[in-house]
Amino acid sequence: MANRVFNFNPGPSTLPLEVLEIVKGELLDYLGSGMSIMESSHRSPEFDEVNNQAMALAKEIMGLGDDYKVLFIGGGASSQFALIPMNFLPEGKTGAYVDTGTWSTKAIKEAQIIGKMHLAGSSKDDGYMFIPKQADLDIPGDAAYLHITTNNTIKGTQYQYIPETGGLPLIADMSSDICSRQFDYTKFDMFYAGAQKNLGPSGVVMVVIKDSLLEKCKDGNPTMFDYRTHAAKNSLFNTPPAFGIYMVKLILEWIKKQGGLAGVEKINQQKKDLIYGMIDKHPDYFKGPVAKDSRSWMNITLRLPSEDLEKKFIAEGKAAGLVGLKGHRSVGGVRVSIYNALPLEGAKAVADFMEAFKKAN
Ligand SMILES: Cc1ncc(COP(=O)(O)O)c(C=O)c1O
Structure with missing residues (x-):
């Protein structure tokens, strides 16, 4: 096999060779359809199956029940930084955030545009070289949610514990460590990840939301920016990043095989x-x-x-x-x-x- 290197890029990043071989084999004729999945309608039975399988596999691998929705949407993890407060930060409430470096800082900036932000913890003074401990978190009991970044891609830090929130919804950016280790994913009310590190190519974001949080979405947002739109239509409200979803499905199958x-x-x-x-x-x-x-x-x-x-x-x-x-x-x-x-x-x-x-x- 020609010219494959060990690829340590931070994202987009290396993909399993086995998966790339499957993609290569199916590229011109997906399961006898006479076209690639890229050329199929997102309303076709072929794509519908891919989409449903990807969602079911994600739940199976992460041990999630039917009280969670898996969404595949565009806009990158960065769009979620704004969509989270747009959907879950009502007026008069505060979004609590832990600042552990670049990506959480960006999430905080967006929350401040939308509403009130409370800094529940930070390692900024130490150049973001550690993850604040549970005992050092200051989470207001009436906050709308707590947001963390489980793995900090740039500084190289990662939570080795799941914060206790005292019943508040816990939301996490897991872009760079989703599906990389055993974790009680049911402790999270929402988590999301740009696919381009552990899940597939760039262009698709996996967003997982518990029904009890989804019910709290604020009314009045533009249709595409309301998470309920995507949940209600199985991520098929508009044309989804179909090829990316197909690759996420293959990667999830690969994870299962590991x-x-x-x-x-x-x-x-x-x-x-x-x-x-x-x-x-x-x-x-x-x-x-x-x-x-x-x-x-x-x-x-x-x-x-x-x-x-x-x-x-x-x-x-x-x-x-x-x-x-x-x-x-x-x-x-x-x-x-x-x-x-x-x-x-x-x-x-x-x-x-x-x-x-x-x-x-
Ligand atoms: C932890 C984390 N969050 C968010 C992002 C931004 O993702 P996107 O480029 O998909 O918006 C990145 C990108 O590297 C990241 O590492």
Whole structure:
């Protein structure tokens, strides 16, 4: 198989080869229909089945009951930052938010445009290098909801606990860690993820909402911006991102074949242990800036002794078939994104490369 590299891009990111092979095989003639699924009507029986299967698989894999709706919509995770307060933040109420870096900061900005925001916790003063602990959260009892970002793609931090809200709806941006580990998803009243990291290609967002929260949607929003529109029509109110949904379905089938969330978690744990293991072995050379109890399993950030060495590391990594190791432009350094589809061999290759690079430099 030609020219496949280990792809550590933070999103869009690597997809399982097995899934890409299926897509390739079905591209010209989807199940004897004589056309690709991209060319099918979104009202066709073929697409209807894909859509329904994707929704059912998402629920099955995440252990969700019929009291949850799975929606596939466009607009990116970023649109949800505005849609959440538009739908769930009534006048006179406050939306509580924890600020753990860029993406939660953006969600907070949108909430402030729509209504009142309460900062329930923040790690800003420490450069967002940790996840605030439950005891440090200040959640007003009458808030409309609490919003968190479970994994911070840029800084490389991740919640290792699910906040208790005292009965308030818990809403989470899970764009960069959805379906990557076992989690009690039923603790969340809503969560959402741009597909382009763990679920498929960019262009489709998975939004999961519990019926009891959906009932609270505010009236008066434009039709497309009311979550109830999409829930009532099985995400087929307008033309959905159909090809993306088809790929999400294939990825969910792939996750099931890996042994579900228990299966992917096992591999993800080994992957992150290999790389953090190397950081901890050479702490004077590879500096992991993130607090150990907040380390992300998906995006591992590190610094080398100098920016020149970081540039060299990224360039030589690329030449060795390890692509996409550059840290986000806002923080610099190195970032190793190891989403579900990145095979264990890829993490081993990075760990070996780190060891060899240190020896040589
Ligand atoms: C945690 C998180 N939330 C939101 C976004 C924004 O997603 P989108 O580009 O789909 O709007 C990203 C993108 O990387 C992300 O990592």
